[in-house]
Amino acid sequence: MSSPPVSELNERTREIFRLVVENYIASGQPVGSKTLSGEEALNLSPASIRSVLAELESLGLLAAPHTSAGRMPTETGLRLFVDGMMQVAEPSAEERAAIERRLSAPGPIEQALEQVSAMLSDLSGAAGMVMVPRREPRLMQMTLVPLSPVRALAILVAEDGQVENRVVPLDAPLSPSSLEMASNYLSSRLSGRTLAEAASLMGEEIASGRSQLDEASRTLVERGLAVWSEDAARRPVLIVRGQANLLDETALGDIERVRSLIDDLENKQSIAGLLDSAREAQATRIFIGSENRLFALSGSSVIASPYRDREGNVVGVLGVIGPTRLNYARVVPMVDFTARSLGKLIG
Incomplete structure (x- = not known):
């Protein structure tokens, strides 16, 4: 109606x-x-x-x-x-300071996203959600360093200066020359490409015999790519914190609704799809109950806002999910402020 x-x-x-x-x-x-x-x-x-x-x-x-x-x-x-009719209540100076303080803590971006999700939960009394940025950095080089006879350290350097390390298991000890050959090959094929692009190129070259790698180096390259690709696939698309906040005294009187909502949150891919629909929004979006098919049973509301880098590009979405009686006037500006603050951190 x-x-x-x-x-x-x-x-x-x-x-x-x-x-x-x-x-x-x-x-x-x-x-x-x-x-x-x-x-x-x-x-x-x-x-x-x-x-x-x-x-x-x-x-x-x-x-x-x-x-x-x-x-x-x-x-x-x-x-x-x-x-x-709603008259929004902007976050207080204390709340703004708390948000910025939590975001300014040193650590990797994944840790900051965890902090954002937990903080939104604490401030809203609902569950906080942050969609992980879907950024595939352009890469500059990968270096392989021996750690032991059966392990090597793969150091991946992106064009933006970001550095990540992964341990690669070895089937057998490799000579320094094989490690150097594999490192040089990886860096030459990775430069300026995303990992997916480089992996596709190297896979074709190795399969066709055009790689000019010896067997040991070829095995190491394939193993290293497999470790990185598997790690990327396992990264969460969504970080959710504060589900316990959904179990308040009022919710316990409608336990079926709460159970349905918890099930929705377990299906993070579906929730991420909902948040993704807010990526192009110019302002905070509000989804109330069955307006979204995902929450037709649980009768839940989502308040979501995209967060952007310094160039204005959308890199992710954050928000809260809870019962339809969320305090919209308080939570909407809080989500909006957090999105803007996180955008400054992303850079």
Whole structure:
């Protein structure tokens, strides 16, 4: 059901609707006319309030889960509130400082992404998510250094200066000349290419016998590429932290919904696909409940924002996932600020 424009609701109806949504977000419980009649700004009797609540229910903006149990916003009502009525609360100076402090800690980018996911969870009271950047760096060289008779260290250097190391197991001891030959061959074929591009080229050359490598060097090259390719395939596409936050007292009353949400989070590829749809967004995106087919059963909401490098290129997406009663006014600007802060770190 499409919701009516906010402009079609009179001032009294808008105010009662706003109070229902805000009370529901704060408590997770349906809101009754007695609760609302205590609001000084309304100055209305419970009977008058019940009449407005019934009108809002007929419009599809509120629902009564149980007889005389009060009203709660529907997904349609939440969408109307988020798009037309919500007044965002910017992160406090303390929250901004905490976000920037966590991001400025020394360490590899993967560690920073872990910190971002955990931090979003802590600040939002939901689960934090960060999609790992899908960047394939252009490479400059790979050097193989002997560690022991049965192990070598592969040092991969990217054009942007990033350095990664991996240990490559050896079937048999190799001579220094074989290691040097393999290193020179790798560097000549890797230079200016991504690992996938270089691996494809070298695979064709080795298979056709055009590589001019001796058998030991050829085996080492194949083993080294296999280690790097396997490592890249195993890297998580999504880092999720704070699932325990989803098990609050309110959620325990709807354990099937929570179980469905946990199952959704276990299927990280599907969640990553949802976040990926926010890559082209110019601002933070909000997915409410069954607006996205993935959450038709769990009735969850996602707030997601792309993060960019200094050139403005989107390198990933971060956000939070939780029940539809997320505090959108607080979480949306927090996600947006974190995305901008992480973008500065990515460089």
